[in-house]
Amino acid sequence: MNAKVKACAAAFAVAVGFGTSFAAGPVKPLTSVYNRNYRLLNGRWNYIVDQQLVGFRDYRCMELADGFFKDARQDGTTLVEYDFDKAPSMDVPGAWNCQVRELFYYEGAVWLRRVFDAKPDPDCRTILQFGAVNYEAHVYLNGQPLGSHVGGFTPFAFDVTDVLRNGRNSLVVLVDDSRRRDGVPADVFDWFNWGGITRDVMLVTVPDIYMSDAYIQTAKGDAGTLVGEVELSEAKAGERVAIAIPELSVFDDAETDERGVARFSIRAEPELWSPDSPRLYRVTFRHGDEKLEDDIGFRVVESVGRSILLNGDRIFLKGVCIHDEASGAKGRVKTQAEADELIARAKRLGCNFVRLAHYLHNEFTVRAAERAGLLVWSETPTYWMIDWGNPATYENAKAQMLDAIRRDRSRANVIIWSVANETPRCPERDEFLRKLIAEVRRADDTRLVSLAMELSRVSGNTVSVHDNLADAVDIVAFNEYIGWYRPMQEAAGTTWDIPYHKPVVVSEFGAGAKHGFYGDANTRFSEDMQAEVYRGNIPMIMGIKGISGMSPWVLSDFRSPRRNLDGVQDGFNRKGLTDEFGQEKRAFGVLRDFYAK
Numbered sequence: 001m002n003a004k005v006k007a008c009a010a011a012f013a014v015a016v017g018f019g020t021s022f023a024a025g026p027v028k029p030l031t032s033v034y035n036r037n038y039r040l041l042n043g044r045w046n047y048i049v050d051q052q053l054v055g056f057r058d059y060r061c062m063e064l065a066d067g068f069f070k071d072a073r074q075d076g077t078t079l080v081e082y083d084f085d086k087a088p089s090m091d092v093p094g095a096w097n098c099q100v101r102e103l104f105y106y107e108g109a110v111w112l113r114r115v116f117d118a119k120p121d122p123d124c125r126t127i128l129q130f131g132a133v134n135y136e137a138h139v140y141l142n143g144q145p146l147g148s149h150v151g152g153f154t155p156f157a158f159d160v161t162d163v164l165r166n167g168r169n170s171l172v173v174l175v176d177d178s179r180r181r182d183g184v185p186a187d188v189f190d191w192f193n194w195g196g197i198t199r200d201v202m203l204v205t206v207p208d209i210y211m212s213d214a215y216i217q218t219a220k221g222d223a224g225t226l227v228g229e230v231e232l233s234e235a236k237a238g239e240r241v242a243i244a245i246p247e248l249s250v251f252d253d254a255e256t257d258e259r260g261v262a263r264f265s266i267r268a269e270p271e272l273w274s275p276d277s278p279r280l281y282r283v284t285f286r287h288g289d290e291k292l293e294d295d296i297g298f299r300v301v302e303s304v305g306r307s308i309l310l311n312g313d314r315i316f317l318k319g320v321c322i323h324d325e326a327s328g329a330k331g332r333v334k335t336q337a338e339a340d341e342l343i344a345r346a347k348r349l350g351c352n353f354v355r356l357a358h359y360l361h362n363e364f365t366v367r368a369a370e371r372a373g374l375l376v377w378s379e380t381p382t383y384w385m386i387d388w389g390n391p392a393t394y395e396n397a398k399a400q401m402l403d404a405i406r407r408d409r410s411r412a413n414v415i416i417w418s419v420a421n422e423t424p425r426c427p428e429r430d431e432f433l434r435k436l437i438a439e440v441r442r443a444d445d446t447r448l449v450s451l452a453m454e455l456s457r458v459s460g461n462t463v464s465v466h467d468n469l470a471d472a473v474d475i476v477a478f479n480e481y482i483g484w485y486r487p488m489q490e491a492a493g494t495t496w497d498i499p500y501h502k503p504v505v506v507s508e509f510g511a512g513a514k515h516g517f518y519g520d521a522n523t524r525f526s527e528d529m530q531a532e533v534y535r536g537n538i539p540m541i542m543g544i545k546g547i548s549g550m551s552p553w554v555l556s557d558f559r560s561p562r563r564n565l566d567g568v569q570d571g572f573n574r575k576g577l578t579d580e581f582g583q584e585k586r587a588f589g590v591l592r593d594f595y596a597k
C-alpha cells in the first residue's frame, strides 16, 4: 500500500479510534499454537479483487467509515456496490495466484471474507491468529478494525474477545501483496510473490490471563542446564507457573516478575537431540487451570574456532536449500503432508541440515525437520537490495526476525538465525545488519548467527570473501556459482581468501537443469551439465579451510518471475536437484553419493 494510502489507513484507524476505542486489538502471537485449544477458520472464503482500494477509501482518498469491512448488503434504497455473499470464493489458506486463473499474475489488494458461527465461553478469551499473510493485512471482525500486520511469513494475532459474537460473525481481511521498495523483502526477489492468506487461520480459546509464550532450551554451551520462560498475557507479578518434564523427573515452578514473565533454570541430564537421535521430550507448562504442552528436544550448538560443534562433537552440515513451496508449485506449504514431502526429499539426499530460504517457513516444516533429525538455518527476507537507510524498513526486518525467534526458539533443530541473503556491501548495509545481529543475540544467545554473503573478488584462481560483518557472525557463509554464473575453470586449483578464524558454510552453489533434458558437461540446462557442476564444486569446496557445511541451491525447482526461457524454465528457477514434482535429476545422485561417504 503506497504512502498516501498508508496515511489514509493511519487516519482511518485514528478516525475509528477517536470515535470508538479498539474493542479488541493486536496481541503477541501464541507460541506452540497447534498444541492449544484452537478451531480452524480454514475453508472457502469469498473474495473481492480491489485494485483501487474502493473498499477502503473514496475517490478523494478519504477513508470510508463503511468500507467493505462492514460486509453490508444491498437492500432497498441504500447504495452498496459490493456483496460478499454474491462474490466468488477461494480456499484459505491458499494463494490466489494458484486458485484463480485470472489472478495468477495479480499483485495488489484482495478482500477475503469468512462468515462463521461462534459460541464464545464468557469466562475465556478468544485469540484470532494467522500463520502468515503475504504481504500486508488489515483485519476486521463484525465491522470493527482489529489492526494490521506487515510481513509475508510471520504469525500475528488479535484478542477478539470483546468483538466476537454469540452466533454469526463476519471476518474480513484486506490483503495487499504489492511489492515495495521499502519492504522486507524489497520489490526484487527470485521467488514467486504468492499473495493471500497463505497459512492457517484459527480461533484459540484461552483463559482470561493466559500463557502467551512458553519455551525451554539448553543454556548456552551447557547441556546440563535447561533455561526457559513462561510469559503471561498480563504484566502481573507473583503468578505461579510450573514446568514438568516427567521423563527427566523435572517438576519445577517459578513466579512471574512485574512483566508477567517467569524464568526457569533447571539442572537435568536429557538424552541430547541430534540428527541421528532426534529425541523429543513432552514438556508441560501450567498456570492455574491452563496447561500448555510441547515436544521439545535438547542439544547444544557452538561455533569454536573453525568448527561447528553439536553436543560437543564437530559436525559437518550436509545440507540443501529449500523454498517454502508445495510440490507441483501449488503455492506455499499449507499442510503437514506438504511439509513432510519436502522433508522426505531432503532425507533421501542424506542431509542432516536444511537451509529454509529466504524467509520463515511454515511451522509444519520446521517441526517435520525436527522429527526427521534435520538441523535448520532459519532466515529473514532481508534479501538483495534493501532500503537500508529507512528506519521503518529496519523495524520491519527486526520485527520479522524477532517473531521468527519467538515462534521457533523451542525447536532443538533450529541452530542458525540468518539476518540476510546476498546483500551487496555498503556502509548502510553493514550498519543495518550489525544492529539486527545485535538484536538477534539479545533475543536468543543460545544459537549461532550468520548471513549468506556474496563473493567479494575473484582474481585468477583466488576467490575472496571479505565482509565487514565477519566479526559479528558465528559462521562465515557465502553463495558461489562457479560453473554457472562464473566459468567452471575457476573451480580448478582455486585458492580461497577467507581471512577469518571461523567455520565456513557454502550457503549456495549449483546450476540449472530441465528434468529429462540430457547433453554433456557444456550443454546449458542439461542434467549432465548440472551434475558436472556438482562434481566440480564439491571437491573445490571441501578444500576450503574451516569448511563446516554446504547447502546447495536448491532442493526442488520453484516458480520465479525472473526465469523466462520458454521450453526450459517456463517461469521456474530450474536449479532444483528435483523438478517441482520431486522427480530427481542426475545431480541429485551426485550429491547423495557424496553425503553418503
Ligand code: GCU
Binding pocket: 190, 358, 421, 422, 479, 508, 553, 573, 575
Ligand atoms: C541467489 C539467491 C537465490 C537465487 C539464486 C539463483 O544466490 O540467493 O535466491 O534463487 O541465486 O540465482 O538461482
